[in-house]
Amino acid sequence: MLDDATIIAYLEGELDARAAAAVDDHLLDCDDCWAAVKEDREGRQLAEGMRETASPRLRDRLRMAVEAADGRRAARRRRRVLPLGGAIVVVATGLLLSRPATEPRRDPEAIDAVVRLARAQSPAAMTVTRYRVRDIQVVVARSDRPFAMPGGARPTGPGADAPWVASRGEVTLLCFSRPRPALLVSTASPRALTDAARSLGLA
Amino acid sequence: MTSHRAFLDATLPHLDAIHNLARRMTSDVGLAEDLVQETYLRAFRGFARHRGGDVRSWLVAICLNTARSQWRRARPAEDLRPEPDAGRPGPDDVAEQALAGVDRAALVRGLWQLPEVQRISIALVDLAGLSAQEAAELLSCPRGTVLARVHRGRRALARLLARERAARDA
Numbered sequence: 019m020l021d022d023a024t025i026i027a028y029l030e031g032e033l034d035a036r037a038a039a040a041v042d043d044h045l046l047d048c049d050d051c052w053a054a055v056k057e058d059r060e061g062r063q064l065a066e067g068m069r070e071t072a073s074p075r076l077r078d079r080l081r082m083a084v085e086a087a088d089g090r091r092a093a094r095r096r097r098r099v100l101p102l103g104g105a106i107v108v109v110a111t112g113l114l115l116s117r118p119a120t121e122p123r124r125d126p127e128a129i130d131a132v133v134r135l136a137r138a139q140s141p142a143a144m145t146v147t148r149y150r151v152r153d154i155q156v157v158v159a160r161s162d163r164p165f166a167m168p169g170g171a172r173p174t175g176p177g178a179d180a181p182w183v184a185s186r187g188e189v190t191l192l193c194f195s196r197p198r199p200a201l202l203v204s205t206a207s208p209r210a211l212t213d214a215a216r217s218l219g220l221a
Numbered sequence: 222m223t224s225h226r227a228f229l230d231a232t233l234p235h236l237d238a239i240h241n242l243a244r245r246m247t248s249d250v251g252l253a254e255d256l257v258q259e260t261y262l263r264a265f266r267g268f269a270r271h272r273g274g275d276v277r278s279w280l281v282a283i284c285l286n287t288a289r290s291q292w293r294r295a296r297p298a299e300d301l302r303p304e305p306d307a308g309r310p311g312p313d314d315v316a317e318q319a320l321a322g323v324d325r326a327a328l329v330r331g332l333w334q335l336p337e338v339q340r341i342s343i344a345l346v347d348l349a350g351l352s353a354q355e356a357a358e359l360l361s362c363p364r365g366t367v368l369a370r371v372h373r374g375r376r377a378l379a380r381l382l383a384r385e386r387a388a389r390d391a
Contacts, residue, residue, distance in 0.1 A: 026368045030353075030379035054376065061375025064328055064382060065347035076254050080236070080261050081229060081250035087262055 020051050029058055086189060125214060151214035154206040157216065165193050165201045181221070183208045194220055228268045232261065235277040236254040238349040239284050242371035244286035245332060277357050281345065285359060301317040324382060331381040346371050 019130045020028075020041065024048045027033050047051045065109070144161040159165075167173075171184035173212050184191045186206060192202040203213050215221040239260055243253040260283050264271075271279060332340055336362075345356040346367065353371070357364040 019309060022372060023370055026365075026372050029372070054372075057376040057379040058372055060379035060382075061377070062347060064378050065332075065343050065375060068236070068245075068325070068328060068332075069241050070244060071346055072236045072257070073342065076240065077236060078235065079234070079254070080258060083258050083262060084225045084229060084265050087265055144270065 019041075019048060021052075022054075025051060025054050025058075044063045046204045065092045089189070092192065102134070134195075149214070149218060151217050154214055156202055156203055156204045156206070156211065156218070158212050159203070159219070164199045167193070168187055224268070231268075231276050232264060232280060235280050238277055238351075241348040242281060242284050242344050242362070245340065245348055246284070248329075254282065256288055258390050259287050259298065263287060275355070277349075278351065281349055281351060281355075282359050284342070285345075323366050324385070327382060327385040328378060331378050334381070335374050335377055339370045339377070342367050342370035343374045343378075347375075362363065381389065 024033075024041065028038060031038075043052075045055060060129070109180065144159055146157060148161045149156045149158060165181050167184075170192075171182045173180040173182045175181070179195045181192060181194045183193075188210050189207050190204055190206060192204075192208065192215060194200045194202075202211055202215055202220070204214070206214065212221060229321070236257070239257055240253070241299045243256040243260070244250070247253045247256055260280060264280055264283050267283075291346045331345065341360070342356060345359065346353060350361070353364050357367045360367065
């Protein structure tokens with residue numbers, strides 16, 4: 019009977035032609051070694067058959083998480099700069115505020131992700147609308163199916179139908195399951211977003 | 222290009238490999254996705270320090286270390302949840318798909334019954350697609366050891382499924 023190392027080298031195609039031919043001959047007569055080769059091939063096929071493709075939802079979740087982490091890191095950098103350059107920042111901010119904005123601010127990727135998700139659905143399955151409520155921009159996605167609560171979200175009240183809120187970096191998500199599932203996404207604080215939801219008749 | 226975009230461009234092509242590894246390091250789809258997210262966040266934090274090298278192997282190493290540190294105790298014994306696609310056959314060839322679902326569930330159970338070193342080796346080589354050499358470097362062991370673990374693990378899986386089928390057909 020061959021040892022495991024020889025059988026493995028045979029299966030990996032690492033034996034020279036002469037050695038491989040010798041194993042081929044041996045396998046014709048040795049049931050144990052043939053079983054070892056056959057089971058390895060079957061097991062490999064079974065294991066590889068378990069491969070899965072990551073869902074688009076997971077891909078979007080990662081984009082959101084990394085975007086949020088990047089936002090937090092940028093915020094930390096800004097806080098570190100403030101004690102040293104606070105005066106400069108204050109003056110610069112004043113100058114910026116005194117001028118009209120010439121370039122609209124790009125949405126955070128988390129908001130883009132919601133818009134992309136909504137666009138990928140059929141119009142009947144999900145609609146997405148942008149609102150401006152007082153000073154905050156809100157994207158509202160509406161669907162006939164409830165939105166899944168992401169990791170780190172917290173319900174705002176008791177019961178399975180309670181709205182939930184999740185904050186990631188500069189982005190806040192607020193979700194209602196009734197009367198119709200609606201997901202609000204904004205850079206506003208949870209409190210401001212809740213107020214906006216009331217103004218929109220969603221809360 | 223902002224840093225997170227450069228990071229995502231470099232790492233998202235390897236998401237399937239990390240996802241497959243995470244699925245076999247945890248028993249639950251939700252836990253696996255949490256593990257994938259934690260892997261990506263840790264990788265993002267270290268991205269600025271990552272200098273060249275194989276991104277997939279780097280991510281796999283982070284996933285492996287994260288899994289070992291955070292999820293090892295979450296290993297289930299008997300309460301494996303069914304695979305999300307098991308038992309949901311399409312309208313055609315219902316019986317065949319149902320059986321495939323049964324086999325798949327048996328395989329998942331079988332994988333968890335293997336010694337951890339075999340399960341991890343199979344996850345790295347057969348599921349995440351690493352070479353035996355790459356897996357050996359990650360596991361700090363000789364390449365021959367990885368090949369032997371994979372070989373024994375594959376044989377055990379094949380025997381397990383054969384037993385399951387025999388019991389089902391009896």
